[in-house]
Amino acid sequence: ALAAAESEADPVALVDALRARQLACCAPEGLAERTALAARMLEAADALGSAWVEMWGRLWRIDTLFETGQLRLVQRELTGLGSCLDRLSSPVGRWHYLEGAATLALATGRFADAVRLAREGFKLSSDMGHPAAIGGLSVILSQSCLHVGLDQSGLAEMYDLIPAHLRPEAVDTTQGVATIFPALTLTLIRLFQGDRAGAGTAYALAGPIRSWTPSPAMRMAAWGHALPAAIGLGRTRDIEFLAERFEPFRGQHVANGAGSGTYMGPVELQLGLAAAALGHLDAAVEDLAAAVTTCDANGARGYAVQARVEFATALARRQAPGDLDEAAAVLDAAASEAGQLGMVPFTSRIGLLRARLPAATAARSPLSPRELEVARLVARGLTNKQIGQALYVSERTAENHVQHILVKLGFSNRSQIAAWSSEWRATDA
The missing domain is CATH 1.25.40 (Serine Threonine Protein Phosphatase 5, Tetratricopeptide repeat)
Structure with a gap:
């Protein structure tokens, strides 16, 4: 169809054929061709003077930039996309923009922004009645959860919004576009809650891993979301299967081939996680x-x-x-x-x-001797005032010591210092 459209020199037919070809190449193997298709779509947009065609060309390019890990260029394309959408006033285009911006925020460690943008996109797509509304939100929160935890991501609360017909117990995972994701989301929630049995039950709802049929564009996303579940549950054969799937794509990044929403770092990170879980430490x-x-x-x-x-x-x-x-x-x-x-x-x-x-590294404590002493007192439950009295320093000095300890250890509260101090004393002993 693409060849026929080119031979007819019909720009409208060419655009339709380019869109079809982009979807036909949306699997991870099609990255190089989709990069060229995005450039051709933008050329067609210039020829037609069409903001709608330009929107698709920019969205395709954003996909390939995530897949190649060129995060700094994504923002430039999002800026261009925003200008394009100003000429369109398209709610569909706006949703794609929000999903891309949320994915970039997630990729660059701006987790609060990622959640905010994903929720804004969810409201917009829900208002449109879009069937992928909850999926767009879920995929961002699931990835955020892996880095900031269950409570801060809001993933558990989001799960309650999933319609009954999309819940894992009601879905045939051998059919549809992304039907394994609700089960993987529930598995992740249960693992974070410490409910290993519940996680195993949820994971089973996705069906045998070799039976999964995610859309080609979402294969990387499916593998990336499955890996922490398989590792958390100790499913050795599934981990091996996922490592085999990732292996041909070294040098690429885990992202979608048709639409933003997923960015899970370089493929080497996934391969390293799998190798470590399998005990292949040199490879890891x-x-x-x-x-x-x-x-x-x-x-x-x-x-x-x-x-x-x-x-x-x-x-x-x-x-x-x-x-x-x-x-x-x-x-x-x-x-x-x-x-x-x-x-x-x-x-x-x-x-x-x-x-x-x-113990060979015990002497490498990140804390000074005085800070180690303060950490031990924190572990005993003393307040800053009591620590000052015990060490014959002011309450303000004790408070400064505690703050320095939090910064050095990368902690956010005193209970983390207490846990660390207990573990450190056991190791030192």
Whole structure:
């Protein structure tokens, strides 16, 4: 059809054929061709003077920029898309814009903005009666939950909004576009709630992993959302299956091929997570180190924290010469960024990992001797005033010590200091 439209030199037919071809190439394998199709669509928009055609060309380009990890260029395209939409006044276009902006916010560690934009998009698409309304919100909150936790993401509250006919117990996962996602969302919620049995039941509702049939555009998203569920449940064969799916796409990033909504960092991060879960520590260390480098370079701040913490964990498990010292240094680099981004699950993990590093690294405490003493008093439940009295310093000085400890460890509250201090004392002993 595309060849026929080109031979007829009919610009309207060419646009229709380009749209069909873009969907035909929306699987991860089609990235290179879709990059060229986006450029051709924008050329057609110029020839026709059509803001509607320009909108699609820019949306396609945004997809490919996420898939190649070029996050800094996404904002430029979103700006151009916004100007285009000003000429259209299209609610569909506005929804796509909000979904793209939410995905970029998520990718760059602006989690509150991501949730706000996703909720705005949900309201707009709900008002339109769009069937994908809840899916667009769910996918953003699910990814946010992995970095900031269940409560801060609002994922559990969102799940209550899923219509009855889309809930996992009512869906045939062998049919439809994205029918595994409700089950994976519920699995993630149950894992965060500490309900492993409930998570297993929810995961089973998605059906056997080899029977899944997500749309080609959403294969990466399906694999990326399935991996933490499979790891959390210890499903070795599913982890192996997912690693095999990701392997051919090294150098790409986990994103959708037709429409924003998913960005889960470089493929090497997923491969490193899978390798670590399978006990392949050399491969895990290599892939996670590569993920750290990639995320630092493209500005994926939350994924850089995640990659560092997983990298440090793999190093501490492997314990080759120099691994423990490198793990401690990697955790130091992750701590303050995790604290700044509000990544509570990771600040907690960093504190526990530091405390559990073998005694060979005990001398590498990030705290000064005085701060260690203050941390021990915090663990005993003393207030700043009581700490000052115990150490013969002012309450203000004690408060400053506590603040310095929070910053150094990347924590947000005193209970995290208490947990860290207890773990540290056990390791030191």
